[in-house]
Amino acid sequence: MSWRYLGDKAWAQYWVFNIIKTTFELGLWKYEELESLVLQLFTKLESISTLENATILDVKKGVLSRWPKYILKMAQLMMLCREQVSEICVHIAVLVNDHVFESCINRSSNPNPLNLSQCVERLFFNDNHKSEQIYSVITRFLMKSNRIEDNLTDEILNTDQLKGFRSEIRRRIKTENLQRNLVDLFHFITDANKDIWMTSMKFNNQFTP
DSSP: OTHHHHGGGOOHHHHHHHHHHHHHHTTOOOGGGHHHHHHHHHHHHHHHHHHHHHHHHHHHHTTTTTOHHHHHHHHHHHHHHHHHHHHHHHHHHHHHHHHHHHHTSOBTTBSSOOOHHHHHHHSGGGOHHHHHHHHHHIIIIITOSSOGGGGOOHHHHTSTTTTTOHHHHHHHHSOSHHHHHHHHHHHHHOOTTOOHHHHHGGGTTSSOO
């Protein structure tokens, strides 16, 4: 909750997600470590969502009307965090499927490879614990219906401090990276026998809207 006191000087949340994403890109994560990572990711996002919800309430009450830049920076932080988290989720899905693929290859280090049906059973969308946690991250954070950027009203954007930067603000906040990552995630988790929205409801006690 450092943002409540330090404002736009506190970007630790973004950099933590950025480091995790970068270590995935460098191939430093192992399949055996994903269980703990998914649990920690799911838990930490709850506090970030709580921060966003509290800020939205303050915006609606007019408490932050004197600090439009604070609101803007918070919107940028949330959007960037969503981008980073979406990429992390893609990396998690890829690593799970890569591990399954390796388990199907007959080689000296794997003399008893899995058959095709066993491989399918272990793919990401059938890995119930990991996939269901990711389902909830998608529906309760990445695709959250009430976001801080949706509360950037014309009144806020027309203040003297931000006037003339409206198009830049919209461009920076509404990026294509999150949408592209979500498309990739849906490709990984799509299964005719599972509904992402119903599955995520199992975690409806988290990320209170």
